[in-house]
Amino acid sequence: MQLALFIIFGILAVACALNLLFQRHPINSALSLVVVMMSLAVLYWSLGAEFLAAAQVIVYSGAVMVLFIFVIMLLNAGEEHRTQGSRAAYSAGFPGAAAIFCLLTFVFLKERGPLGLAKIGGDLSNFTDNIAQVSQMLFTKLLLPFEVTSVLILVAILGAVVLARKEQ
Amino acid sequence: MPANYLWLIPLLPFAGFLINGTLGRRLPRALVSAVALICTAIPAGLVAWLWYTMLSPGAPASIALDSGAWIAVPGFHADFSLSVDHLTLIMLGVVTGVGFLIHLYSVGYMAHEEGYWRFFAYLNLFMFFMSVLVLAANFLLLFVGWEGVGLASYLLIGFYFKKTSAANAGRKAFVVNRIGDFGFLLAMFLLIAHFGSLDFSTVFSTVGAHPEWLGVRFLTAICLLLVLGAAGKSAQIPLYVWLPDAMEGPTPVSALIHAATMVTAGIYMVARCHLLFDRSPAALAVVAIIGALTAIFAASIGMVQHDIKRVLAYSTVSQLGYMFLACGVGAYTAGIFHLLTHAFFKALLFLAAGSVIHALSGEQDMRNMGGLRKRISITFWTMSAGVFAIAGIPPFAGFFSKDEILFRAFNSPGPLGKALWIVGLITAGMTSFYMFRLWFKTFFGELRFEEATLESHGAAVHAHADTKLTMVAGHDDSHTHAVHKSPWIMLFPLVILAILSVIGGWVGIPGHSAIEGFLDPVFASAPIGGELPAVATSSALELTLAIASVLVALLGLYIAWLFYCRKPGTADALAQRFRSAYSLVSNKYWIDEIYHAFLVTPLLMFTRGIVELIFERGVVNGSARASGMTVRGFAWATRNQMSGNIRSYAGWLAAGAAVILAAMIFGRALWVHL
């Protein structure tokens, strides 16, 4: 069953990523990304990271991607057109991406043995659930990075407000 | 005198050089002269004390002072060691005594020159190096002095560096000397190879311990190479060409360096190494032949020169040939004796010539002189003493020393000795002729010096703007254009040297020779062709030969009188009759031109064609340009990366990430293997 789950949502993710690549209008790309994120959430869940799956759906695709879609609609960006520069980019981009893909795949396949198998759900330790585990780590050992991150978000908010303001 | 004071003799002039060289530009002239004179007078005093110490009864025959190691590696060591024996005493006496007198003279002669401080700084530097040369107890320290006097000579010949001919002359002197130094260096290398040391004591005692080393090849090689060095420094054939050109320097320089001291360094070195030379009859023969040939060759050129200093220059070359001849027949004492007397009268002649030039506000061409006998009388009398001395007329100094050399040459074994004697005799006649020619042309007859011709120029006594003969350079006009006498500071050394030229030879009167006994401890151990024959032969022969030389000298005097006093046009008429011979001799046998065509030009062609083309353009320029292009290339690559185009930045980002990825994945394997 895990295999079926993996295959379905894996193919879904890849298909939507390719859709993202080949769509000309940005709004289509954004919506494809939302689907990718959703399928990734399922995969996270299958790997035992329930909290992250929830965070992915709520925060990432629910807030960040919505922000993207807002901005796309606000700016009313249109379709892309073929130009000469884009053709050069095609000739550089595809082979480059293919090269990186080959490289990574080669490594992962070589180390297939040591990587072993993934059990569905997984068991991290004697804790009952994943979120307890995460918060245990986050609020004790990594408390400082946690607080700093909140400051980071505050700074980002301020920055965004200042940058997007209309000039008076 | 305590041995430690020996170092003061060279170091005081060096201190004078440092003071005058660094601060002299800003010091007043009086202070510059005072520093220079003190730094020369004190060593002269120390030498006098040294003489006293070593002549007192019970004094050692030599004093040595070792001041610490210079090179100390396994297999070879050389120290800063000085030694003084009787030969050194004579050389030191000449160097410091005559040197001090010339410093005194220069205070007056150079009084109106710019660069006064520079002159005295260089002169003191020369004194330092020359003292090191004669005091050295090993070949290496001697070579330091050897090179150093060459440097000082270059600096002083090119003293008027703004004048092209002077600068060229300085360079020529240095380059030709360098060729000799090359021979000296090779000789030193051979000495290290065969004897393992450069100390005089070690080398000479090793040679003494091997009486079977007679005529062996390595000794002959060493001696011949040393002869090359001496030929360069003492202006013998084939390396004499620099000395006539060296007259571009101020006259005191010619007197000190190119008459009394530096050029005698070669003779000193041969005399010092007499133990080596005595073991190589071939080398001695070479020395003698070179000496004799140079003597007659230079004398023949000197007979037709018009510049008063040139005559004296060729005369110096010729007299140095005599000294070489003496060493070549094993008569080292005679050679040193002639060195001593020559120092007196040649320095005197040069200084007096300088006085004449000064009196005539820069005129050097003898064709424009004459009748100065009554105008500059002290100069006349002192110069006459010098002229009579060099001509070899008794009882003046030159007679005794020159005669001793001719006698020894006649006595040396084989037909070579007689041939050398004949050559020497003829040269003596020529010497007498050209010196009296100079005497008559300068001081007798009518005044050919035209005072009017100088009106338009500011007369520069001492700076000569262009080539040999006359003057033209700016000069403050404190002299009038008439013949004027020299100041006492210039005349005093002349008087002293004149007295020495008269009595200087009396230390070597045959039969009561003080100098021979004096130098016996140095030269006594000469098993071959040394001092022994002197005792063996008769004094009747010596008297006969002496009379022969005096007659020849008087013949030269008579002919000179005939040509230049009695019938003044005779010389020119002869020159016209034998025009080609005359032109050959007056152009110095075209030697300079031959050297230029066969040595200088091919060398320049080689340098410009090959070395310049390959090294200068190819290697040096090429590598400079290559490094420039490399930087440019990198800059071009980097510049293209910063295009301002966001897409290209994205591309570079991705590429960089890929590289890092690859490095991390595969670099690990490499690292593990390292």
Added chain:
Amino acid sequence: MVPTSYYLILAAILFSIGIAAFLIKRNVITIFISIELMLNAVNLTFVAFAHMWHQVSGQIFVFFVMVVAAAEAAVGLAIIISIFRTRKTLNVDELDMLNH
């Protein structure tokens, strides 16, 4: 039981597609979106390894990545808005005033 390498290869695929989109696309916002895709692929890798080694630090890392991605998206979009106001274009080839 799915081999872990499958998850990793999936992440690699998504990552390369993200890179391709990053290099090819001309619209600035689409480029941003492709960056988010790349980040997601990396997140998947972290979670897979966290699962493999039974460590929670991989998941913590993902947490922080998400936070930072959110902040970055906010600021980046604000910048794009202000650029759009002046240049009136979202074509990345025309935003070349970085080097004059």
